[in-house]
Amino acid sequence: xxxxxxxxxxxxxxxxxxxxxxxxxxxxxxxxxxxxxxxxxxxxxxxxxxxxxxxxxxxxxxxxxxxxxxxxxxxxxxxxxxxxxxxxxxxxxxxxxxxxxxxxxxxxxxxxxxxxxxxxxxxxxxxxxxxxxxxxxxxxxxxx
Amino acid sequence: xxxxxxxxxxxxxxxxxxxxxxxxxxxxxxxxxxxxxxxxxxxxxxxxxxxxxxxxxxxxxxxxxxxxxxxxxxxxxxxxxxxxxxxxxxxxxxxxxxxxxxxxxxxxxxxxxxxxxxxxxxxxxxxxxxxxxxxxxxxxxxxxxxxxxxxxxxxxxxxxxxxxxxxxxxxxxxxxxxxxxxxxxxxxxxxxxxxxxxxxxxxxxxxxxxxxxxxxxxxxxxxxxxxxxxxxxxxxxxxxxxxxxxxxxxxxxxxxxxxxxxxxxxxxxxxxxxxxxxxxxxxxxxxxxxxxxxxxxxxxxxxxxxxxxxxxxxxxxxxxxxxxxxxxxxxxxxxxxxxxxxxxxxxxxxxxxxxxxxxxxxxxxxxxxxxxxxxxxxxxxxxxxxxxxxxxxxx
Numbered sequence: 001x002x003x004x005x006x007x008x009x010x011x012x013x014x015x016x017x018x019x020x021x022x023x024x025x026x027x028x029x030x031x032x033x034x035x036x037x038x039x040x041x042x043x044x045x046x047x048x049x050x051x052x053x054x055x056x057x058x059x060x061x062x063x064x065x066x067x068x069x070x071x072x073x074x075x076x077x078x079x080x081x082x083x084x085x086x087x088x089x090x091x092x093x094x095x096x097x098x099x100x101x102x103x104x105x106x107x108x109x110x111x112x113x114x115x116x117x118x119x120x121x122x123x124x125x126x127x128x129x130x131x132x133x134x135x136x137x138x139x140x141x142x143x144x
Numbered sequence: 145x146x147x148x149x150x151x152x153x154x155x156x157x158x159x160x161x162x163x164x165x166x167x168x169x170x171x172x173x174x175x176x177x178x179x180x181x182x183x184x185x186x187x188x189x190x191x192x193x194x195x196x197x198x199x200x201x202x203x204x205x206x207x208x209x210x211x212x213x214x215x216x217x218x219x220x221x222x223x224x225x226x227x228x229x230x231x232x233x234x235x236x237x238x239x240x241x242x243x244x245x246x247x248x249x250x251x252x253x254x255x256x257x258x259x260x261x262x263x264x265x266x267x268x269x270x271x272x273x274x275x276x277x278x279x280x281x282x283x284x285x286x287x288x289x290x291x292x293x294x295x296x297x298x299x300x301x302x303x304x305x306x307x308x309x310x311x312x313x314x315x316x317x318x319x320x321x322x323x324x325x326x327x328x329x330x331x332x333x334x335x336x337x338x339x340x341x342x343x344x345x346x347x348x349x350x351x352x353x354x355x356x357x358x359x360x361x362x363x364x365x366x367x368x369x370x371x372x373x374x375x376x377x378x379x380x381x382x383x384x385x386x387x388x389x390x391x392x393x394x395x396x397x398x399x400x401x402x403x404x405x406x407x408x409x410x411x412x413x414x415x416x417x418x419x420x421x422x423x424x425x426x427x428x429x430x431x432x433x434x435x436x437x438x439x440x441x442x443x444x445x446x447x448x449x450x451x452x453x454x455x456x457x458x459x460x461x462x463x464x465x466x467x468x469x470x471x472x473x474x475x476x477x478x479x480x481x482x483x484x485x486x487x488x489x490x491x492x493x494x495x496x497x498x499x500x501x502x503x504x505x506x507x508x509x510x511x512x513x514x515x516x517x518x519x520x521x522x523x524x525x526x527x528x529x530x531x532x533x534x535x536x537x538x539x
Contacts, residue, residue, distance in 0.1 A: 011282050014273040027402075038402040039273050046391045067301075069293035070346035071285060078266060078278070079285035090286055092294045092396060094405075100394070101402040102294070104284055110346060115301045137283050 008125055008136035011080055015039055016123060016138045017058065023123045024061055025101065025138060028054035036097040059101070061121040063093040065142070066100055068113050080135060082127045091140045093119055106141040118143040145244045149371035149378040150537065151364045152181025153500040158328040158359040158487040161258070166200035166360065167210055170256035173360040174211060177252070181364035182374045185216035188364070189248025192238030194231035194255035194492035195224045207254060221247070227386060229439070231255060232361070232495025233418075233525045233533015237386040239365050249367050255493035256360030280399040289353045291398050292442035293345035299448060300347065303459035307347060311338040312465045313443035314351050314485055320472055321482020323513045328357050329486050352443040357488030361496035363503075379506050382520070382536040383422030389414035389530030397530060412452055414532035415439075415524050419453045422522070422534045430454035433536070434518040435477040435505060437498035439526045440484045446470070449524065450478065477515045480505060495533050498523035502537045 007019045017024050028037045030044035032051040037044075038059060043052045074085040081088070089105030091113075106124060107113065119140040126137045154176025156169040178185060191212065195205030201224065202210050208222035221242075227234040232255040239253035266281055273279075280286050299305045315335055321327040333351060341350040371378035389397070390413035392406025397414075410416040423429060430453055440446045447461040455476060456464065464470050470478040481487070481501040484494065502521040504510045520538045527533070 012273065012279060015279070015283055035404050035406075037404055039276070039279060042274060048391075067294040067298040069290050069297060069348075070343070071287075071290060072343045072346065073287075075281065075285045075287045076266065077281070079281045081285060088285070090284060090290055092298075098406070099402050099404050100396055102280075102284060102286065102396055103401075115298065 008123070008134040009129070011126060011135050011137045018123055018136070022061060023121055023138065024058040025121060027057055027059050029057045030054050036099045038099060038101055059097060060095050063095040063101070063119055065091055065113065065115055065117045065119050066094045067092040067115060068105065068110070070110055080127045089113065091119060093140050104137060104139040106139050112142055146246060147368040148240055148243045148365055148381040149368050150381065150499070150503050151183060151250065151366040151371055151374060152177045152179070153364070153503045154178070154180055154362045155326050155497065155500050156256070156360040157326045158357045158490060161358050166196060166256045166258045166358070167214060169358065169360040170200070170207070170211055170254060170362070171214060173256065173362045174215065174254065177362040177364050183250055183364060186218055187250050188216070188218070188252045189220055190239060190242035190251040191220065191222045192235040192242070192251065192253045193222060193224045194235040194495070195226045196257050196492055198260060199258040200256060207256065211254060227531040227533065228528030229489065229491045229494055230386065230525045230527025230531040230533045231492040232497070233535065234386040234495070234531070236363060236495060236499060236535055237384045237533060239363070240381055240384040243365050243367060249370050251365050252362060253365065253496060254362045255496045257490040257493045258358040259356035259490060261356070276401055277399045279401055284401070287345070288398050289345040289348055289442060291396065292353070292444050293348050294396065295448065296347050296442065296444040299444065303462060305447065305462050307339060308335065309447065309462045309465055310347065310352055310443045311335050313446045314338045316465070316471055317440065317479060317483045317485040320480055320513045321486020323511065324482045324486065327482045327486040328488050348442055348444070354441050354484035355488035357490050359487065359490030359493045359497060361493050361500050363496055363499050377507070377539060379503050380538050382426035382428060382538045384535050385418035385421035385425070386531070386533040387414065387418040387421060388532070390417065398528065410452065412449070414530045415449065415526050415534070416452050418532045418534035419522070419524055422536045426536045426538070428520060428536060432520055433522045434520050435480060435515045437479055437481060437483070437501050437521070437523040439494065439524065440479055441489065441526070443485070446478055446483070450476065472513050472515050480510065480513050480515050495523070495525040498525060499535055499537070502535070506537055506539045
């Protein structure tokens with residue numbers, strides 16, 4: 001088994017740095033107004049900006065949990081999850097860049113969550129593909 | 145700009161009608177609206193149509209053309225408009241402008257939709273990194289109620305809103321919906337039944353989010369002169385606006401993965417913007433609105449939105465619900481129709497379904513769910529792509 005497969009294949013290329021010990025989300029930043037966007041955007045959409053040019057940037061790994069939910073039903077295709085379905089947490093996380101990002105949480109228990117807590121980006125398995133490869137996505141991990 | 149009135153409205157009941165085409169449903173709603181308006185099909189000078197997402201419109205979004213080719217090939221201009229689930233509001237706005245600007249004296253706005261069962265499915269193909277509709281499924285797995293759940297959970301933190309407050313909204317909706325002959329779900333629910341229904345996206349239960357349905361609604365608009373030929377008590381369009389969202393909005397809107405949050409934009413700007421515009425056009429303030437029909441995709445919207453619209457103070461909705469003040473007999477009746485919770489969402493038809501209810505209420509034709517002597521009603525719909533529509537009607 002080569003290293004790449006053992007570490008998993010991203011569900012989508014270009015969303016987060018991988019493989020990496022400290023994965024980061026890949027976004028864009030407006031060169032004029034400094035606004036951040038995720039995922040990567042083609043342009044800045046601030047009507048006050050005239051240049052509109054954006055550059056690719058890596059976003060902070062740590063943020064604060066702004067809100068959360070627990071997904072209790074298997075969502076429709078093309079969603080990815082292991083069978084049998086286990087409910088999973090989804091977080092809305094505020095990053096220091098002034099952007100709020102949604103992503104899966106590593107926990108499946110709401111009792112471990114509270115609004116305002118620190119969370120850190122990680123990458124974990126989401127399911128296996130038809131060839132038995134481990135598919136991974138970005139998730140936020142609550143910090144104690 | 146000329147004064148515009150509602151001449152007539154017509155609806156097909158909401159539900160699942162497997163043996164009926166959306167074209168037939170639209171035609172039935174249209175015939176009711178034409179009769180209600182005391183006009184003939186040939187009197188219609190313009191149609192604003194919500195392009196259906198799933199069926200009908202000749203599979204090309206051509207809903208107005210399909211209707212005209214079926215019932216009255218009169219050669220008139222039509223706009224088939226897309227605005228996600230706010231398309232009904234956009235179609236209304238197009239028809240309103242056609243009359244107000246003098247293009248014609250009588251215009252029609254229409255919406256009809258037949259929905260697939262279950263969660264609204266992903267129909268796209270593009271899988272590039274900027275296609276958030278693809279990414280939200282494949283990288284996270286979040287359906288629409290997940291987005292409302294974030295808002296609901298945050299509201300609990302900010303205002304102390306409880307599971308009971310949310311459940312009471314559903315109980316209220318089903319109580320009034322049970323009295324509406326056009327509603328799909330006409331069963332009264334208890335607080336326990338709502339709280340014991342399956343959890344979908346914590347903290348939202350199954351009976352606290354809307355289902356999807358088939359439905360059709362049509363509104364006939366005309367000049368004040370045309371209205372006065374037919375009635376001594378016209379319903380006036382005091383304001384109409386179909387607008388979009390503003391940069392910096394702090395909501396993470398469906399199907400985005402993030403929000404570039406700035407304090408300069410209102411939360412849920414695509415619905416706040418058209419509501420504020422309607423206040424301005426109508427010269428009517430938020431406290432002068434007698435009742436509201438709004439997109440209750442979940443119970444959260446019904447609590448939060450009247451606060452965003454300036455009708456209530458932030459957090460005040462919980463008190464209103466605790467004191468039954470949003471029922472048809474309350475200080476600020478919300479969704480006297482029974483709302484999306486009782487009807488299910490027939491996406492592109494909803495903006496017009498809301499206008500039908502405003503008209504019936506303002507005319508005093510709402511039967512046992514009648515709001516007491518209303519003078520001014522507001523409807524608000526939210527659509528994909530940062531679309532929003534609002535209408536203020538008055539008598």
